[in-house]
Amino acid sequence: MRVRVGVDGISFDSAHYTLSSQGNEQLHGHTYKISVEIEGKGVNPETGFVLDFDVLRKVVMEVVKEWDHKLIVPQKDVSKVSIKGPFKLDIKVIEWDYPSAEYIGLEIAKEIYHKLGEKYNVTVKIYEGEGNYAVINYP
Secondary structure, three states: OOOEEEEEEEEEEEEEOOOOOOOOOEEEEEEEEEEEEEEEEOOOOOOOOOOOOOHHHHHHHHHHHHOOOEEEHHHHHHHOOOOOOOOOOOOEOOOOOOOHHHHHHHHHHHHHHHHHHOOEEEEEEEEOOOEEEEEEEEO
């Protein structure tokens, strides 16, 4: 038996650039909304849960906090980025070549997977603005 449970209604705001999207190369931002499902091997008979919703939401919020109000930059571009001003700038570095919704969702799914002790399959549905989304299954 496999059972899936999830949380949604989680959002964060970040900026990125998509050099792979012609006409959309400029720095811009989005409100990303995510839903997260985990799949376990069944319901734990001692708790009645696959995983307590509160535990899952806490882990997801810890991961999302690391993405909120950040400029998302591929590792290959970090040395090329220089922005100065009278503001705080936090950069979230990703290992992939493009900071696309697909890769952002993949990184989030991977981080959740590891924080949960690699015990569950993780599915992240990430919306980039309204109506555009990617679904990632990890691992």
